[in-house]
Amino acid sequence: MAEAGTYRALRAVLIPLALAQFICSFAGSNMNVMLKDISADLHTTVQGVQVTITIFLLVMAALMIPGGKVTDRYGRKRCFVAGLALYGVGAVLSAVAPGLGVLILGNSILEGVGTALLIPPVYILTTLLFTEVASRARAFGVIMAMGGIGGASGPLIGGLITSVLNWRAAFVFQALVIVLIILLGRRIKDPLPPDPACPIDxxxxxxxxxxxxxxxxxxxxxxxxxxxxxxxxxxxxxxxxxxxxxxxxxxxxxxxxLISTSVFRNRTSNLGLVTQNTQWLLLMGTSFVVAAYLQVVRGYNAIQTGLIFTAATLGLLVSSVSAERLAKRRAQRTLIVAGFVVTIAGIGVLLAMVAVSPSVWASVPGLLLVGLGLGVMLTPSVNVVQSSFGEEQQGEISGLSRAVSNLGSSLGTAIAGTILVASFTSHAYAAAMITLAAVGLGGLAAAAFLPRDLAPGTPPTSRGEL
CATH class of the missing domain: 1.10.287 (Helix Hairpins)
Structure with missing residues (x-):
């Protein structure tokens, strides 16, 4: 009975931690379906909204590693709650923004800093609270799956909210979720005291x-x-x-x-970090380019665009649910390579189908493949990186892992988005998708050089990523 009570208590703690990862990933992609609405309402351009999204992702990448150091100094629970509060203020400010500058302050800066402050405690607390290896692996699987689902479902949920109400209501939704997380997170106890003497570089x-x-x-x-x-x-x-x-x-x-040079000397980890960066670059780059093309060039509204992205959400959900079973049967290198192959094939289908069919559903098969491919390889890539180091370096490598992943997200929106917004034509769309496919081939090459003897089912030894 005591073990059952402990399990229920840990599950109750996991819910707010997983929701925190979900909402932060959701924030990185939900604005993609609001491009026309926001630019028209705030009298700006689609490029202005692109910059807002990119800065949000970049702030997370730049501050993720120091965010982990701050949690050690001031306490994990305290930083988690402070990050949530800052994020909530940013969401409210974004909801009432009269212009692009205030939107950047609320969404890009305050939400970005809040995310960098609250995400490290999510993974640190999970590591400290779930002490048994199998339960820890399952907990990380839930959190990482919620992160992927948040990123993939952002366009659908954002599109529904924008169509039924308006784009500002999507930020109100984020603020309400933050309030819910704070309430649910009251049960979380920090297992370790803060270390005021912890230095920050x-x-x-x-x-x-x-x-x-x-x-x-x-x-x-x-x-x-x-x-x-x-x-x-x-x-x-x-x-x-x-x-x-x-x-x-x-x-x-x-x-x-800030980070030890030893984390850059591990060949397997370095290759794994390249695959992580590329995966998030492909996810966010594809999401932005397809959403912008459908709205600006094809003239689809937010709900149409969001519904089309249901295919990517479904694909990622299916492959994420199957990830644990696949990890027991196949080597991690095999899963990562297969994931890149399926994702690149999906980008190719996106390019081909949109070129030959005017149907609103022409993007669905490609997005489904992209979601399936990314879902297959997200967790194995984290496992490869985390398992390359001992317990004493898990804090450093997990912080670097999240920073590299968020940098990939910002690069995806910046690189592919810049190619598209330069002219907003079918040719620009094709150029952006071909660029993403080429980057995907680079990630596939890195995955191919991973050691073949990486055992199936190796659990992440500590924190995962955003």
Missing amino acids: IGGVVLSAVGMVLVVMGILAADDNGWLMLALLVLGGLVLAWFFRWIRAKEKAGGKP
Whole structure:
């Protein structure tokens, strides 16, 4: 009876943690179906909304690793609640935004910072509370599945809310979910006390954040000024090189850098991080490009666009539910390679079907394949990265894993979105999809170099990703 009570208590704790991952992933994709509505209401352009989405994803990527350090210093439960509160304020501010600037402040900055503050505790608390290996693996499976479903269902739920009410109501929905999570999260207890002496590498935080921002902003500038794009990309690369020199020097001096250089020396983990980055780039890039094309070029409304994306949600849900069973039968490398093959095939079908058919449902088969492919490989990629390190480095590698994944999301929206919004024609759509397919081939190549002897069913030893 005691074990049953403990199980129910842990399940009750898992619900708010999984919901937190869901709403943060949902926020990254639900605006894709509101492009026309937001741009018309706020008197801006689709490119302006694209920048808003990209900055939100970029803020998460830039602050995810320091977010994990802050939780160690001030406490996991405290940071979880603070992040939720900040996110909720951002959602409310976005709902009443009179212009693009306030929307960027609410959605991109406040929600982005709130997410970076609340997501690390989700995975840290899961690691600390679910101490048995099998139960921990199942808990991470639920959280990662909710993250994927949130990202894939964002267009559908956002489209329904926008069509029935308006785009502002979608942010009210987010705020209400945040209130629900705070109420459900009252049962969560932090197993470890905060460590006020935990150092935070401010220099590393600034350099890594500035470097990533410059790179992504350089991509966004591609359709306006080629020289500016090149300058920002070069400058961003130099700042990131400075960041690596900084953490190496700090480590040699006996200090504690933002992240240890040892996490970059593991070949298997590095390949796994490439696959994670590529997967989220494909998910968010495809979501933005298809949604923008259907609304701006084909003239579909939010509900039509959202319903079409049900195919991707269904595919991801089916493959996520089957992930545990597949992991017991197939090696992780096999699942990741198969996932990339199916996803790239889905992008090819998207390109072919939209070109030959004017039907509103022409995108459904391709989106279904994309959802199936991504769902198959999301969890194995996390397992590969997390299982490459011992328990003492799980905090660092999981923070890097989430940062790399969120950077992939922002790059997907920036790269593919910039190609499309440059002209908003069928040719631009084709160019954006071909670019995504090419990036997918790069991810497939990285997956092919993963060790063949990665055992099936290896559970993640600690935290997963956004």
